[in-house]
Amino acid sequence: MSESTGLRARKKERTRDAIGDAAVSLFLQRGFDRVSVNDIAAAAEISKPTLFRYFPTKEDLVLYRFVDHQGEAARVVRDRQSGIKPVTALHRHFRAGLDRYDPVTGLSDHPEVVAFHRLVFTTPSLAGRLTRYQLDDEEALADALGEGIQARLLAAQVLAVQRVLARTNWQKIADGRTAHDVHPEAVADADQAFNQLP
Amino acid sequence: MSESTGLRARKKERTRDAIGDAAVSLFLQRGFDRVSVNDIAAAAEISKPTLFRYFPTKEDLVLYRFVDHQGEAARVVRDRQSGIKPVTALHRHFRAGLDRYDPVTGLSDHPEVVAFHRLVFTTPSLAGRLTRYQLDDEEALADALGEGIQARLLAAQVLAVQRVLARTNWQKIADGRTAHDVHPEAVADADQAFNQLP
DNA sequence: ATGACTGAGTTGCTTTTTTAACCGAGTAAC
DNA sequence: GTTACTCGGTTAAAAAAGCAACTCAGTCAT
Numbered sequence: 055m056s057e058s059t060g061l062r063a064r065k066k067e068r069t070r071d072a073i074g075d076a077a078v079s080l081f082l083q084r085g086f087d088r089v090s091v092n093d094i095a096a097a098a099e100i101s102k103p104t105l106f107r108y109f110p111t112k113e114d115l116v117l118y119r120f121v122d123h124q125g126e127a128a129r130v131v132r133d134r135q136s137g138i139k140p141v142t143a144l145h146r147h148f149r150a151g152l153d154r155y156d157p158v159t160g161l162s163d164h165p166e167v168v169a170f171h172r173l174v175f176t177t178p179s180l181a182g183r184l185t186r187y188q189l190d191d192e193e194a195l196a197d198a199l200g201e202g203i204q205a206r207l208l209a210a211q212v213l214a215v216q217r218v219l220a221r222t223n224w225q226k227i228a229d230g231r232t233a234h235d236v237h238p239e240a241v242a243d244a245d246q247a248f249n250q251l252p
Numbered sequence: 253m254s255e256s257t258g259l260r261a262r263k264k265e266r267t268r269d270a271i272g273d274a275a276v277s278l279f280l281q282r283g284f285d286r287v288s289v290n291d292i293a294a295a296a297e298i299s300k301p302t303l304f305r306y307f308p309t310k311e312d313l314v315l316y317r318f319v320d321h322q323g324e325a326a327r328v329v330r331d332r333q334s335g336i337k338p339v340t341a342l343h344r345h346f347r348a349g350l351d352r353y354d355p356v357t358g359l360s361d362h363p364e365v366v367a368f369h370r371l372v373f374t375t376p377s378l379a380g381r382l383t384r385y386q387l388d389d390e391e392a393l394a395d396a397l398g399e400g401i402q403a404r405l406l407a408a409q410v411l412a413v414q415r416v417l418a419r420t421n422w423q424k425i426a427d428g429r430t431a432h433d434v435h436p437e438a439v440a441d442a443d444q445a446f447n448q449l450p
Numbered sequence: 451a452t453g454a455c456t457g458a459g460t461t462g463c464t465t466t467t468t469t470a471a472c473c474g475a476g477t478a479a480c
Numbered sequence: 481g482t483t484a485c486t487c488g489g490t491t492a493a494a495a496a497a498g499c500a501a502c503t504c505a506g507t508c509a510t
Binding site for chain 3: 260302
Binding site: 258259260263288289290300301304308309310 | 499
């Protein structure tokens with residue numbers, strides 16, 4: 055088994071995580087625009103230019119956790135077993151995320167995750183930037199689905215569905231319920247939503 | 253109060269410590285020449301050239317803890333209050349080291365320190381290199397003491413005395429006694445030794 | 451409205467680190 | 481004896497990080 059990543063790559067990854075974690079932690083403590091990039095750089099013990107070498111903008115410091123899932127939908131479609139319809143593959147993948155309470159499904163009641171989602175949804179510049187990421191994601195998914203306008207339409211609908219499902223789940227949890235409690239409804243919602251897709 | 257060390261300096265110091273600690277820890281586990289510099293570099297998560305930029309030779313990886321005390325005797329003499337004889341200043345300084353169980357006096361029963369001393373004394377190349385350090389130390393002390401042959405003689409005698417005292421203390425502790433138990437004898441030995449110096 | 455600040459990004463230059471390749475001595479295999 | 485290791489230590493080139501100083505917006509006094 056090769057888990058040898060090379061010194062350079064390993065340290066870069068660690069630096070990236072350190073910056074991202076420091077940023078999110080500070081943002082959760084004090085709010086997005088009460089924290090300067092200087093604060094983050096200081097907390098992560100790196101210099102400001104280094105910070106911007108890892109993250110193009112301040113917003114990306116928050117959203118890099120989503121970026122890591124960038125293109126995931128497209129990948130699911132591409133890697134599906136033959137004979138399985140794209141929508142089915144996406145449905146199963148979302149369902150699996152639900153079952154392991156993956157934060158991207160909105161179905162996580164870890165306090166940090168909940169706070170993080172509130173941060174994103176209630177900070178306009180972050181929500182804005184997030185939709186831009188989702189557009190990229192949509193495009194990739196459309197490409198994976200095929201060529202014409204139908205592929206684009208389907209891609210848009212799938213991602214819209216996932217967005218709504220995730221927000222719905224998050225909302226219920228933000229209202230104080232546990233992820234475990236919400237799980238059955240989340241599964242039912244997902245089944246209904248995906249099944250009425252073309 | 254300024255404790256601002258600058259990012260660069262702070263990280264360098266940390267890297268140095270990481271290398272030194274990794275090295276000593278491995279040496280204590282497996283013995284000096286059962287550990288390659290590659291092992292040390294890997295454990296400290298730095299590359300081999302980096303290791304050698306921090307430490308000129310493998311031996312220095314062990315001895316840097318002594319190097320940090322390099323020139324201490326000379327400094328004690330130079331910084332003594334006026335009216336105090338050099339030997340007296342050195343005597344008091346050694347006595348103070350005894351009182352705080354400073355490892356350099358040999359009067360420490362921390363298992364790690366004891367094992368470390370055994371490592372140094374029982375590994376020929378290390379003992380050899382250590383005496384070279386002590387020669388440098390001796391020269392610095394001689395310069396601090398004055399010009400002629402007398403200064404050199406005194407310097408040599410002082411350091412010889414300190415060496416013997418430290419080894420004597422260490423030997424007693426290696427035989428199983430506690431530092432606290434040995435302390436009175438160590439003080440008596442030191443008093444006797446320093447008092448019969450010119 | 452002008453001037454002084456603050457904060458997001460950037461730029462040029464220097465220092466540090468990684469990488470991979472090498473040297474030279476020792477040593478074990480055959 | 482030659483071949484092939486391993487190990488201490490070095491070198492050159494390229495990547496990455498630090499530092500200081502800068503631009504460009506906004507903001508908030510006076």
